[in-house]
Amino acid sequence: MPGKRALILVENLSVPFDRRVWQECTTLRDAGWEVHVICPQGTKRDTEPEVVMDGVHIHRYPLRAATGGPAGYLQEYGSALWHTWQLARRLGHFDVVHACNPPDLLFLVARMLKRRGTKFVFDQHDLVPELYLSRFDRGKDLLYQAVCAAERATYKTADVVIATNESYRDIALTRGGKRPEDVFVVRSAPAVERFQQVPPEPELKQGKEHLLCYLGVMGPQDGVDYALRALAALRDEQGRTDWHAVFVGSGDTFDQMVELSRKLDLAGLVEFTGRIPDEDLVRYLSTADVCLSPDPLNPLNDVSTMNKIMEYMAMAKPIVSFELREARVSAGEAALYAPANDVSAFAKLVAELMDDPERRAKMGLLGQSRVEGPLAWRNSAKALLSAYTTALG
Template structure:
């Protein structure tokens, strides 16, 4: 249930053992050979990520030597370290498709609030090396594409926008279940990762203002998902006195997720404006839209590109305005219905996977074009 800007899990975890049932080191599914390795998620700030990514890089390099000759290596980020095994494969004739899920320098600034220190300069250097090694770059939106061209020195024709798109067959509304509202008239829903940059704390403070400043107690809220800020957010909810009105589910099966989203009156996208979020596409926004749910979001550049009129937008990081917009939507069921329909039309139209699929196939055609092999990006 990874969130920002992204077609999948981050580069290290995408190759690791994803669940308890996915424990076999090697498997074959529909003719695809899969090699997995164990990985412990990072804890403890930057040092924890160095340990996680170092372990992931070692295991990836070990497995790369087992898979034999390849024509194309496709690696995503973060971290911007997988250019190293990709470079080893390139020297043996492979082409490298860099699937950029995050802008790691912006992620570092947004997550750790340490400024442009030595580690920040290091992640910038790794990004530059990744761009330099890549033959083709997949960007999740036009903002990321601009970075690849402007900061990464890539030729525009070598950068393809492949937007995230929800699996529509996974997000099919079912009849609402009023009991999920816990005796309240309305249900609010958050879906996604709970990390320091994801804004769950902004959502909780907004809900406290909705109750205390606007006098609204006619709602129950559910937060679906997990992450390294999960425990801190449960504690913040307790300190704000929201424990009776807010439930944290953790990760749940798809069927339960669909039940909550089908019942929700308003969905929340509280990502605050920071260097990363303003230019990132949020998967939860697209999933809310696929389910026909109206959205309250902060005013972020790429949030508007994705949601358009399927969302209402509070000034960046203004929790009182965010609360006010929730109240307005709760009082206007017709507007909620219109917004939900707009979202579904956008997901089945301009934001559909069909369009992204065409761009992805074009990227692979470019990567496999022998006339383009060996061309180097501008420095």
Template structure:
């Protein structure tokens, strides 16, 4: 919670509790760099920060300010000190991104100087530009942990669809430079780990899989509310970002196919993004305006109400170079709420959801609609698949396992620091004997 709590007071009670292991380093300091979202709104980053805090680390974060939340320039939230800078999101194509990223880099370097020396700098992409402040901190003794949230070359291909042009080659070069600077890489899944080893040239022992996992305090089922179905027997729900690569247009076209054969459902799309207005207009053009509701971003308690009432959830991310190998947060969030879902056939969607989902052939909207109808007509199958998802999130995909991997990554980074110190001491001793 924001306030004037001192770092010393905040950490006094944290060091003996929570996760422990090789990554527990009382008295050491980590600086987490984020450009894509504010903190603690970025749930994955916040889980990582609190895990490190509970392991005895002093944690600082540098990130942009939010628009409606996380608006303070500086705050201490649950013992983590957060330094925020103003940032205008990119508009108008590549020039807009250059302005955004240039401003972010300038503010990050400015605030990093204010924070001072740290033991580990932990940079979360996108963009693959945060290796620049990380290199400056490395010159002052820090180890660099690269937390790869997105494969930016694949993101570029999937979002902009411009092919392997000059900008694509530029983002590939920045990714290579980031790998080269990193002491340790954190990957969100095995597919990303494979890229770090194969394309990035990282040693396998220096790449750790830290899967994203839902916040079980945030996602707790509540009694369903039939009125959210707007008089229909069934509720369909989409949760997530609405960008060019997120497939909301695929979901809407699938729902148009579904509406042609049945109208016993209401659908709600929760979230916002670059294409929000475009998707609302597409819904109108497809004749879905009376059955499809767009809420924008909503408070957590309202989100939980919709998910608790939903009969089937939608994961319409189309098959493309990025989506096939990425772990979708919405998939895990549907699972923790015990909701069955329909997804397109994606490699990492199957790894996460397993039998909690039904899978349509890649980008086949008609088959997607048929699978939604199949689940609507089979309440026993819905319940079974929902329970499978809940068990997976509580077991092999739980944040407990990710905590252990995160602390192991930090232990490996610190071991490199210790090895370097021993090497320097050994060289100094040899020189003194001459």
């Protein structure tokens, strides 16, 4: 739709670091849209306040990430809302405002823009009520009730909802009360140009026979603690020390996870890299024998699509995961599944794959074919453009 203007609102990550949002931006750009993004500034990258990148206009504001409990997030979200509204008001009229959660508060900006005739597309990256329960372990308290109210208001305000998988779509239809024709599944898919294999580097294994790899965020709900305990079980219960494990990524619990590895006496077997450039990430994944997806079963993880699983499959790597509904939908036979939250069973499956290179290779190719076929971004791009067409009526 040439000449149309879209405004994408993001609070959780900077752009283009948020790969899903960047894919949406470039898809819309290629379809003739003038695309603007409002997002926070990064700390080491994406630091310019304003930039035009590959034809996408990016407007960034300073934001201090929350630390501690819910009070810190309320402060963060309040600051983000104020900056987002000020920038949106300055940028003029848009045909579509596209808000990516969390948090479920950007509908407040969308509601004000709708008074000017703008249509609202809600891109539900996370189920925030389930995220609250899984992250803070406070039960269904008053703040949880407020989180649910914000989600209801977001659904009500939205003209169209974008869901990341069928589980999220079902929730939009039931809990959100949306019509089936107004909810579209736009699955996250790895940027295949980012994940191109390079020759393995045996030195990354630190003298061991096998390299195990974790890639992703390290937050309370992400299961890095489960992965570390599974590795301790791999050593103590399976009697295996012929491996080196690398954890790539960062997050709220990074320092706690480093300390836990020391307590479990894994310091000589485990390496934490923090966030690293793409070229280094590809080196580790190209060398890895088994990739870890230790997200535990909780209200959020069971129905969420894990980006790490998609990225492992793009690199043709076998995966060990806990039994989660959407993990199985994504990975299929490219993963082995341990009973939920059972670190001993997880360790046993890792050992099985370490001992079976033919099975590892077969699983890796199955995963890669899924990412290049039914789970490829080109399919999600079509759904995204259909969602915009529906929003415009």
